[in-house]
Amino acid sequence: MEKISIEICTGTTCYVMGASDLLTLEEHLRPPLSSSVKISGSTCLGICRDKRFKPPFVRVAGKLIAQASVRKVLKAVEAEYSGGSYAYDE
Amino acid sequence: MLTMNNQSNYIRKELSSLLLKDFNEDKLARTIDRIPIDLNPRDKSSYRCCTFKDRAMTRYRIMALLGFSIEQDDDEYKPLKEYLGEALVREKIEHPPLTVISVACSSCPRVTYRVTDSCRGCLARPCETNCPFGAISIKNGRAEIDKDKCRNCGKCRELCPFNAIIYTPVPCEDACPVNAVKRDDSGNMFIDYDNCISCGRCVRSCPFGAVMERSQLIDVSARIKEKKPITAMLAPSIIGQFPGSTAQLVAALKQLGFTAVVDVAAGADETSALEAVEFAERIEQGEAMMATSCCPAWVDAAEKHISGMKIFLSDTGTPLFYTSQAAETLFPGSLKVFIGPCTAKRSEAIRDNSADYVLSFEELGAMLIAAGIDVNDCEETDFNGGDGSFRARAFAASGGVADAVIARFDEETRSICNPLKVDGLTKKNINLLKAAAAGKLKYNLIEVMSCEGGCICGPGVIGNPKVVKKKLENSMSA
Numbered sequence A: 001m002e003k004i005s006i007e008i009c010t011g012t013t014c015y016v017m018g019a020s021d022l023l024t025l026e027e028h029l030r031p032p033l034s035s036s037v038k039i040s041g042s043t044c045l046g047i048c049r050d051k052r053f054k055p056p057f058v059r060v061a062g063k064l065i066a067q068a069s070v071r072k073v074l075k076a077v078e079a080e081y082s083g084g085s086y087a088y089d090e
Numbered sequence B: 001m002l003t004m005n006n007q008s009n010y011i012r013k014e015l016s017s018l019l020l021k022d023f024n025e026d027k028l029a030r031t032i033d034r035i036p037i038d039l040n041p042r043d044k045s046s047y048r049c050c051t052f053k054d055r056a057m058t059r060y061r062i063m064a065l066l067g068f069s070i071e072q073d074d075d076e077y078k079p080l081k082e083y084l085g086e087a088l089v090r091e092k093i094e095h096p097p098l099t100v101i102s103v104a105c106s107s108c109p110r111v112t113y114r115v116t117d118s119c120r121g122c123l124a125r126p127c128e129t130n131c132p133f134g135a136i137s138i139k140n141g142r143a144e145i146d147k148d149k150c151r152n153c154g155k156c157r158e159l160c161p162f163n164a165i166i167y168t169p170v171p172c173e174d175a176c177p178v179n180a181v182k183r184d185d186s187g188n189m190f191i192d193y194d195n196c197i198s199c200g201r202c203v204r205s206c207p208f209g210a211v212m213e214r215s216q217l218i219d220v221s222a223r224i225k226e227k228k229p230i231t232a233m234l235a236p237s238i239i240g241q242f243p244g245s246t247a248q249l250v251a252a253l254k255q256l257g258f259t260a261v262v263d264v265a266a267g268a269d270e271t272s273a274l275e276a277v278e279f280a281e282r283i284e285q286g287e288a289m290m291a292t293s294c295c296p297a298w299v300d301a302a303e304k305h306i307s308g309m310k311i312f313l314s315d316t317g318t319p320l321f322y323t324s325q326a327a328e329t330l331f332p333g334s335l336k337v338f339i340g341p342c343t344a345k346r347s348e349a350i351r352d353n354s355a356d357y358v359l360s361f362e363e364l365g366a367m368l369i370a371a372g373i374d375v376n377d378c379e380e381t382d383f384n385g386g387d388g389s390f391r392a393r394a395f396a397a398s399g400g401v402a403d404a405v406i407a408r409f410d411e412e413t414r415s416i417c418n419p420l421k422v423d424g425l426t427k428k429n430i431n432l433l434k435a436a437a438a439g440k441l442k443y444n445l446i447e448v449m450s451c452e453g454g455c456i457c458g459p460g461v462i463g464n465p466k467v468v469k470k471k472l473e474n475s476m477s478a
């Protein structure tokens, strides 16, 4: 199975607004999820200029989570893994 | 203590960057009185009882962000625009560094131990039997706590076989290690500044965000706009606070308008060298011990609350003190801004006259957001006037100060040094330090960090301390 991509924005806006907590994400992942994801950091995704959404931003499988927290990302990853649904911001 | 990222912090950061953005675009005087309304429109669900209270709260937060003391300066008739005008012409920063928004204070009930429905009025009644103050009796088949007799020792909660007794803390009072959080007649908290050591624990623990630092963001931004020479003095705990490297952050600071950026770790090298000499001298003269003096909240606590400790405090200056001197030599007459994680540095800067302004990392973050500067995009740039050693960088974590001092000892001094590293000025550790001052312990070098974990866990940090600690360790072993 293709790995689920998790892209954490570590542009300055996202970092200041809380992204540094997201860098602990790996610790919170348990098997089988831990081996099913690919976590990467990203420079500014450009979304911080969009007034509709609030930072920090994470993309899970290409879809956007605004005001992302470890908990929100885990929920989304679980949904992706089990074929469930998650209410993405975009 | 609340987690580092929570709604209350988030709102503060959002509001700061919003204010600064409008300030940078020269329109804040026009927008400032609309912000409380724009942020809390009538159709939005409210955090508090109603939209109008939310608006009042935003107004008070703005006042604190403009640097006012709400206790002293609140005038409900006065538009925020006038406060802004006053902030812009203010020349000096004043004591105290904190302010309480009493409207935000929820006057958390003092009844800290309560019997819940889970109480079964059992036969054994260990709570009633063992309460040292006779505060518990059984009424209508259930334990009852007599508020007048209860001294909050918690024994009943420990002993109840049904976990029927719960403890509801008063977060600010519980967090304050020096009894500086007090109540007025209506139950609202206020800070007794005679006792306060500016450690910032109440700010971080209040779930209603009722205690705020009086920010100097506007002062610094205004001086930058006026194109005054202004030097940023960056604390060693900068590691991991922003994306990119420290060298890139130096460039980002210059892009913001700072005319020079100096490394406080360089001052930390001086502090540790001088403290090492001072320690050897003091011990030789027969003194029982020496306590480090870099942490300003600790120094305040030692002077105000631990009798007999003051004479043991090192006379050596703090890293900021030496950095400030060096900056003065390099850039005479330039304004100086300390940027760090610390609330108490706001008091230290006034005490030592070592900085004109103090900003937290969080506030620097808001400045970068408002100016649209991404550290990742900046070129690596050197500090002005050289940087500190790797040992000086370790000042940022608990234990680092003592380690740096010890590393400078000769063989002999090292063999007689018996260090105590106190990680966090909790009530418990204050008692430990009282015992040390009274000569009851055998340590002769005492390091105290007011924040558990050290400066990288300070009230003004952005980086998750776990992530930062790892980064710091990696940089040390590199």
Ligand code: FES
Binding pocket: A009, A010, A011, A012, A013, A014, A015, A043, A044, A045, A046, A047, A048, A049, A055, A057
């Ligand atoms: S910093 Fe994350 S989207 Fe711009």
